[in-house]
Amino acid sequence: AKTLRIGMIAGDGIGRNVLPAAQRVLEAVPGIPKPSFIPLDAGFEHFQKTGTALPRETVDRLKSECTAAMFGAVSSPSHKVAGYSSPIVALRKEMDLYANVRPVKSVEGHDPRMVDMTIVRENTECLYVKQETMEETPAGRVARATRQISERASTRIGRMAFEIALAADQVKQQRSGAARAYGWTGKPTVTIVHKSNVLSVTDGLFREAVRAVASEYPNVEVNEQIVDSLVYRLFREPEQLSTLVCPNLYGDIVSDGAAALVGSLGLVPSVNVGDSFIMGEPVHGSAPDIADRVPSIANPLASIRSAALMLEFMGYVEPAAKIYDAVDNAIRQGQVTPDLGGKLSTDEVTEVVMKAL
Amino acid sequence: AKTLRIGMIAGDGIGRNVLPAAQRVLEAVPGIPKPSFIPLDAGFEHFQKTGTALPRETVDRLKSECTAAMFGAVSSPSHKVAGYSSPIVALRKEMDLYANVRPVKSVEGHDPRMVDMTIVRENTECLYVKQETMEETPAGRVARATRQISERASTRIGRMAFEIALAADQVKQQRSGAARAYGWTGKPTVTIVHKSNVLSVTDGLFREAVRAVASEYPNVEVNEQIVDSLVYRLFREPEQLSTLVCPNLYGDIVSDGAAALVGSLGLVPSVNVGDSFIMGEPVHGSAPDIADRVPSIANPLASIRSAALMLEFMGYVEPAAKIYDAVDNAIRQGQVTPDLGGKLSTDEVTEVVMKAL
Ligand SMILES: CC(C)[C@H](C(=O)O)[C@@H](O)C(=O)O
Ligand SMILES: CC(C)[C@H](C(=O)O)[C@@H](O)C(=O)O
Numbered sequence: 170a171k172t173l174r175i176g177m178i179a180g181d182g183i184g185r186n187v188l189p190a191a192q193r194v195l196e197a198v199p200g201i202p203k204p205s206f207i208p209l210d211a212g213f214e215h216f217q218k219t220g221t222a223l224p225r226e227t228v229d230r231l232k233s234e235c236t237a238a239m240f241g242a243v244s245s246p247s248h249k250v251a252g253y254s255s256p257i258v259a260l261r262k263e264m265d266l267y268a269n270v271r272p273v274k275s276v277e278g279h280d281p282r283m284v285d286m287t288i289v290r291e292n293t294e295c296l297y298v299k300q301e302t303m304e305e306t307p308a309g310r311v312a313r314a315t316r317q318i319s320e321r322a323s324t325r326i327g328r329m330a331f332e333i334a335l336a337a338d339q340v341k342q343q344r345s346g347a348a349r350a351y352g353w354t355g356k357p358t359v360t361i362v363h364k365s366n367v368l369s370v371t372d373g374l375f376r377e378a379v380r381a382v383a384s385e386y387p388n389v390e391v392n393e394q395i396v397d398s399l400v401y402r403l404f405r406e407p408e409q410l411s412t413l414v415c416p417n418l419y420g421d422i423v424s425d426g427a428a429a430l431v432g433s434l435g436l437v438p439s440v441n442v443g444d445s446f447i448m449g450e451p452v453h454g455s456a457p458d459i460a461d462r463v464p465s466i467a468n469p470l471a472s473i474r475s476a477a478l479m480l481e482f483m484g485y486v487e488p489a490a491k492i493y494d495a496v497d498n499a500i501r502q503g504q505v506t507p508d509l510g511g512k513l514s515t516d517e518v519t520e521v522v523m524k525a526l
Numbered sequence: 527a528k529t530l531r532i533g534m535i536a537g538d539g540i541g542r543n544v545l546p547a548a549q550r551v552l553e554a555v556p557g558i559p560k561p562s563f564i565p566l567d568a569g570f571e572h573f574q575k576t577g578t579a580l581p582r583e584t585v586d587r588l589k590s591e592c593t594a595a596m597f598g599a600v601s602s603p604s605h606k607v608a609g610y611s612s613p614i615v616a617l618r619k620e621m622d623l624y625a626n627v628r629p630v631k632s633v634e635g636h637d638p639r640m641v642d643m644t645i646v647r648e649n650t651e652c653l654y655v656k657q658e659t660m661e662e663t664p665a666g667r668v669a670r671a672t673r674q675i676s677e678r679a680s681t682r683i684g685r686m687a688f689e690i691a692l693a694a695d696q697v698k699q700q701r702s703g704a705a706r707a708y709g710w711t712g713k714p715t716v717t718i719v720h721k722s723n724v725l726s727v728t729d730g731l732f733r734e735a736v737r738a739v740a741s742e743y744p745n746v747e748v749n750e751q752i753v754d755s756l757v758y759r760l761f762r763e764p765e766q767l768s769t770l771v772c773p774n775l776y777g778d779i780v781s782d783g784a785a786a787l788v789g790s791l792g793l794v795p796s797v798n799v800g801d802s803f804i805m806g807e808p809v810h811g812s813a814p815d816i817a818d819r820v821p822s823i824a825n826p827l828a829s830i831r832s833a834a835l836m837l838e839f840m841g842y843v844e845p846a847a848k849i850y851d852a853v854d855n856a857i858r859q860g861q862v863t864p865d866l867g868g869k870l871s872t873d874e875v876t877e878v879v880m881k882a883l
Contacts, residue, residue, distance in 0.1 A: 421754045426760075
């Protein structure tokens with residue numbers, strides 16, 4: 170029988186509060202092999218203790234012992250700290266988790282606006298290659314960063330986006346009439362987000378590579394939109410957006426913006442996806458202001474949904490759907506943490522979800 | 527007596543429809559020297575006709591004959607067109623218009639939410655230096671762009687932001703109690719928008735340079751926020767944002783997002799500001815879908831407000847305030863174009879504004 174060995178990288182701040190919630194739900198959900206969990210280190214606090222943000226051991230054990238992983242959150246000092254570099258950015262690259270998939274969906278029967286989009290963010294390059302230089306000139310310092318966009322990375326993220334658009338479409342077709350009532354038109358769409366009116370070479374390549382993949386998916390419509398006007402549209406007519414494919418930094422910004430549409434960053438899950446590894450990760454940060462409260466009031470729903478998304482991408486579609494439904498129920502019933510206007514603690518919300526499984 | 531010689535660069539699409547509206551309002555507003563207008567060429571259509579998007583003559587005449595300018599809009603083909611490069615980007619650099627100032631304000635007594643922020647966007651560097659390369663490798667093409675952040679440009683945009691925060695504060699203090707009722711706390715604030723958790727060298731320098739300027743402005747509070755979470759906050763609590771200072775591309779994205787908060791991109795003005803030249807420019811694009819309709823239905827208000835902003839930055843504060851009030855009145859009375867739910871044409875809206883001057 171298959172085994173499920175899940176690396177658990179809690180990281181910083183509320184990462185430590187919400188990852189145990191995901192673990193409990195994974196232990197409770199029926200329909201998957203009994204999972205085991207391997208706690209692993211990473212984060213800014215780990216860096217402060219040891220001088221290393223992402224220990225070699227964490228990467229090695231992920232590769233040799235784990236079938237998948239969950240990542241909590243990481244603190245990002247905004248001042249430069251010598252020797253520190255974000256472990257989540259490093260992990261995505263080290264494990265070649267080239268896609269960051271972020272579904273942003275409102276809850277039917279709860280949210281007034283029907284939002285149902287998925288941001289497919291390239292996860293390894295763009296400005297995240299972190300090649301930066303500093304030059305002293307007579308007119309002062311000049312810093313430069315390289316933004317890299319490759320045909321290879323753009324092609325594979327494009328393919329991922331079309332696959333996701335097709336899969337999302339199948340789910341919608343199976344659903345009740347409600348989705349249709351909200352304007353679903355029947356043809357899945359991928360929107361390429363870029364700024365090739367200014368960055369004609371880099372974003373031009375991104376756009377072209379994704380369009381080249383499109384010919385393999387005749388049943389998916391292809392759109393495109395300049396990133397600034399996409400962010401405008403995100404708030405004017407979010408109902409009309411479905412699958413967005415973005416270079417790394419635009420994806421980062423657009424997905425935080427989209428999270429605002431569904432009430433809280435504390436609700437939005439993601440998975441980091443590679444060809445042979447999946448890592449779930451809530452989109453929110455480490456929220457140091459509420460970390461480690463007793464009892465914890467950190468919202469565990471993004472983390473729980475990320476666990477479901479991880480299962481979904483591993484092929485456990487039914488168990489994932491069970492978790493999504495349980496989370497939606499908790500939201501509909503107002504059984505939620507204070508950030509969503511509820512009164513429950515992290516643990517209590519987790520119980521509510523587990524009971525509904 | 528001073529003269530006002532205004533270069534009028536209509537550009538593409540609705541630029542041709544809205545710039546005449548700005549001109550009529552400038553001709554009608556009391557309190558400024560009688561302006562003269564110098565039509566100048568630039569744009570994608572001009573490129574298609576002549577092979578040049580920004581004729582040398584336009585830049586030369588702006589420099590030698592004009593005291594200020596208005597720019598309409600430019601079409602941005604998203605596919606690469608050999609030899610074409612955005613004339614507005616070039617113009618900002620050629621004229622060293624290093625700040626793009628974008629006030630996004632709701633209309634008191636009309637909009638349900640009180641938004642009153644100003645985005646101060648660096649206008650000459652970041653990814654807009656447009657240094658891009660393409661390399662052929664065995665694994666496919668790899669494109670690279672340089673993102674440049676200099677101490678000099680960051681310092682001067684920082685200073686501009688603090689000056690604007692102070693000036694905005696003075697205006698607020700003079701206002702009726704209404705602004706206060708909406709949560710104004712009395713201390714002007716500049717929020718530095720960056721992503722130095724990833725771009726520690728480039729955005730680290732931006733952040734540091736703006737903070738270094740802060741010491742010259744003890745009465746202004748300094749905040750900072752990572753760009754992705756700023757976009758989240760933009761939609762969660764826009765009332766709490768006042769003056770934002772951003773590197774070029776973040777400013778581009780954030781200002782389009784902010785425009786969504788006040789109902790339409792067709793309302794948001796900007797000025798491109800240098801040490802010795804000012805160019806007003808509506809934030810919207812060329813909207814080819816509605817360009818050149820007879821009668822025109824392009825919303826002239828962003829353009830008219832941009833003319834006012836241009837005057838304001840030239841020191842004509844009272845005439846500018848008159849125009850702002852006239853525009854606010856038109857909005858409150860629903861005397862607007864279809865994008866805002868009204869029934870008027872471009873000319874009719876312009877008449878309404880002119881009558882109220
Ligand atoms: C913490 C930070 C490095 C990270 C990113 O920019 O990718 C975060 O914002 C995210 O979206 O996962
Ligand atoms: C047209 C385009 C080059 C421009 C920009 O990116 O600056 C526009 O989006 C703007 O905001 O003025």
